[in-house]
Amino acid sequence: MKSLLISFVLFAGTLQAQVAVRGETVYTMAGAPITNGVVLIRNGKIERVGPAASVAIPAGYKTLSAKVVTPGLIDVRSALGLSGYLVQPHDQDQVERSSPMQPELRAMDAYNPREALLAHVRSYGVTTVHTGHSTGILVSGQTMVVKTAGNSVEEALVKPEAMVAATLGSDGLTNEAGKSPGSRAKAIAMLRAEFLKAQEFEKKKDKTRDLRTEAFLRVVKGELPFLVQVHQAHDILTAIRLGKEFNLKMVLEGCAEAYLVLDQIKASGYPVILHPTMERAGGETANISRETASKLRAAGIPFAIESGFEGYVPKTRVVLFEAGMAAANGLTFEQALSSISIDAAKILNVAERVGSLEVxxxGDVALYDGDPFELTSHCVGVVLNGVVVSVDKK
Amino acid sequence: MxxxxxxxxxxxxxxxxxxxxxxxxxxxxxxxxxxxxxxxxxxxxxxxxxxxxxxxxxxxxxxxxxxxxxxxGLVDSHSHVGGPAGADGSGPIQPEVRVLDSINVRAASIQKAQSGGVTVANVMPGSGHLNSGQTLYLKLRDGGIIDDLLIKLPDGRNAGGMKMANGSNPRRASPFPGTRGKAAAMMREQLIKAQEYRDKVKAAGTDASKLPPRDLRSEALVEVLEQKRTVHFHTHRNDDILTVLRLAKEFNFKVVLQHASDAWAVADEIAKAKVWTSLIVLDSPGGKIEAKDVTPENAMVLDKAGAPFGFHTDDGVTESRLFLRSAALAVRAGCPRDKAIYALTMAGAKMLELDERIGSLEVxxxxxxxxxxxxxxxxxxxxxxxxxxxxxxxxxxxxxxxxxxTGGYGASHDELDFALIHGPEEQ
Structure with a gap:
């Protein structure tokens, strides 16, 4: 107990520290980049941002410097903290297969803040992660938004209940005899039935608690976005059809063939959480393209690039690299950086807290010794909630 | 194309x-x-x-x-392009099986590898066996049949190696080994049989009546014993790497350490054994227990220890189209640039013993x-x-x-060449 108290005091103490970050170029993602910029952080929050000429660093501020400074990066969708790096039964909590629809499962009840991959992605500048139940069954459960530090999920939390995750297309089906959904059409019929049931539930006077229906009701009422993993073009249209029928708040995720149905996605108004640029081609993603991000951008469809889900090696992708590959395939540098910072924050509805360097x-900042997307550059520092969580290892 | x-x-x-x-x-x-x-x-x-x-x-x-x-052109010393299949589930040791008899040269994966700059690949069967079969060193020429891609050795054989593996992948239900000790014993037993076979053939001399009946397994392993076929040994954990070195010493076969996730931990031992290491470079550690300590720093550490190394894709574990990127990530982790370039080209050529022909730009x-x-x-x-x-x-x-x-609609269709030949634009 004593050591616990001490570590709490230490943590609180570091939170109080004041930090100044200087960058030869500071990409605030809220306006033009600042040459010779300074970011001041006080009590965990950004206090001032501007050119060094007009922002003096007060005495007592711990100062970090780097060639390039960006907001702490956001991984807009992963299973980090639930799907552990050892891939053993004890560290795999991203999907539960006893029934095809489990929207009541909360991400916070499965999150391990000490999972090694969180520190791994943080060392590349990722400070915020949208994570939770993943892919593989029709409705796998809820997601949440966390910071990549903290001794408990409570310390890490930004948004405890972010979305309800679903998988359409063949990856959400089962081939077990006698089990459903065994076909795409059946999957949609099951979802429609659940949504109708939730609407009926709301009208009922007898509100005997039912976690599953309550969760679906929050989706139907638009309180929680329905996060639908969907890759093939026709499945994307199916998702949109379902979303419009029930007037859902929907987020399309994956979207390997989005480039075939850009007009329909644009018309739907739904944002896209795009597959990792370097995701393997095969199965649902056979027709995946490295140029999809640039096509979404050109079409004016809001999107962000995820690390997604990996079952084997590498156990996680790093959004910094995935956005870099998009920058090499049609996005500009700043568009690619947006896709893992402010654009991701907007899709996750957490832009009031993270995603850009604004007063x-x-206080989430990433520091690099060159173009962050260059394969031979290094992340030389990370500040999270105003605490310096990593420094130059070289 | x-x-x-x-x-x-x-x-x-x-x-x-x-x-x-x-x-x-x-x-x-x-x-x-x-x-x-x-x-x-x-x-x-x-x-x-x-x-x-x-x-x-x-x-x-x-x-x-x-x-x-x-x-x-890049030389990939460990690839699975063309959908090779080797040994089946009937047993852990099947050196007689050849990927030659399984590769589809019209596979999209080969076209993608060309687009990543790979010109020669060691196409291997998998790692779920102690010995999953004979590999092929292929030139990624445009060809309609496997013969178009083969590299012929002076003695008329097709250039290729032998795939072996230890650690957790080949550990399965019987008749596969259940422990590391058993795995090593089973492989040693088979190699000893091959030694006995080789001795019988030698003893027969020119007298055909004294020759033992042909045994495909032993024949293939005799090539290993005679250093005519290099063993590409899938291995991750530090102690498994040392087991490979121990077996190679006992049976005096040529070996390349494949993957060698823990190479950083036993770099001095690898350097002392004077064997090549073919490294994989991954975006993150883990994915399985044996790869929990894999690091892009392996190249830097082996280089400092004086151990020769190259890179591979293990396509589709990483991608041929990202092979240059693997080396770049090693540079990020401290590998000198010239060594990283070498590790993409000459290193592979040396591992495949094709360095007289490929791996550098020389007259x-x-x-x-x-x-x-x-x-x-x-x-x-x-x-x-x-x-x-x-x-x-x-x-x-x-x-x-x-x-x-770049990928896109149809990029993974193996049969695309059919459309090329018979499609409307060709008529």
């Missing part, structure tokens, strides 16, 4:  | 010398040439050097390569090279062209070739 936002 | 008539390939290659002029050339053998000329003729490199130092033959076709980078060697838009280790750099034996097998300016490089 009042969380 | 696959050609519809493979006969065209040699014709293109011998038609006329071609001079690639003005590129920054990375020959690997020798220092970089800032403004160079590469002359290719009959599928071989005829000349290479600074612009001022090379005489361009009057009949040569001149290709402006200024602003580009030319380097040797007389095969004209296997790639043209890049910029620095090999920049994320923004594209492979623009890939040449095997002087023949263009990938050109980014060709729409269908570009599809393989």
């Amino acid at each position: 009042g936002k969380d | 696959l050609r519809q008539l493979t006969l065209l390939v040699p014709l293109c290659a011998i038609a006329q010398p071609v001079a690639y002029i003005g590129a920054r050339i990375i020959p690997v053998a020798g220092p970089e040439i800032a403004d160079g000329v590469l002359i290719v003729d009959g599928g071989k490199i005829r000349a290479i050097g600074a612009r001022a130092a090379v005489t361009i033959p009057a009949n040569a076709k001149r290709v402006d390569a200024s602003g580009k980078v030319i380097m040797p 007389g060697k095969d004209a296997d090279f790639i043209v890049l838009s910029g620095d090999p280790f920049s994320v923004y750099t594209k492979v623009l062209q890939t040449y095997v034996d002087g023949v263009n097998v990938f050109d980014r300016s060709n729409e269908k070739d570009k599809l393989y490089q």
